[in-house]
Amino acid sequence: MTCSLSFFKTLKMEEVYLKEYESFANTxxxxxxxxxxxxxxxxxxxxxxxxxxxxxxxxxASVAGS
Structure with missing residues (x-):
């Protein structure tokens, strides 16, 4: 569960909080x-x-394909 929380924190801090979205489609x-x-x-x-x-x-993929 830590990975999910870390992902969402990163998403919010590096993307969501820095922009204003015009619509849901734009978001x-x-x-x-x-x-x-x-x-x-x-x-x-x-x-x-x-x-x-x-x-x-x-x-x-390169290792698995060898």
């Missing part, structure tokens, strides 16, 4: 972009050996 688009472009590709995760999820998955 949904911005949150999706944040998750895909920042959280999954740039932000380091201690549980993944301090790698971003996209990099961790790529490394795992």
């Amino acid at each position: 949904e688009t911005n949150l999706g972009e944040f998750i895909e472009q920042v959280y999954n590709t740039k932000r380091l995760h201690s549980s993944l050996g301090y790698l971003p999820p996209a990099e961790f998955e790529a490394a795992y």
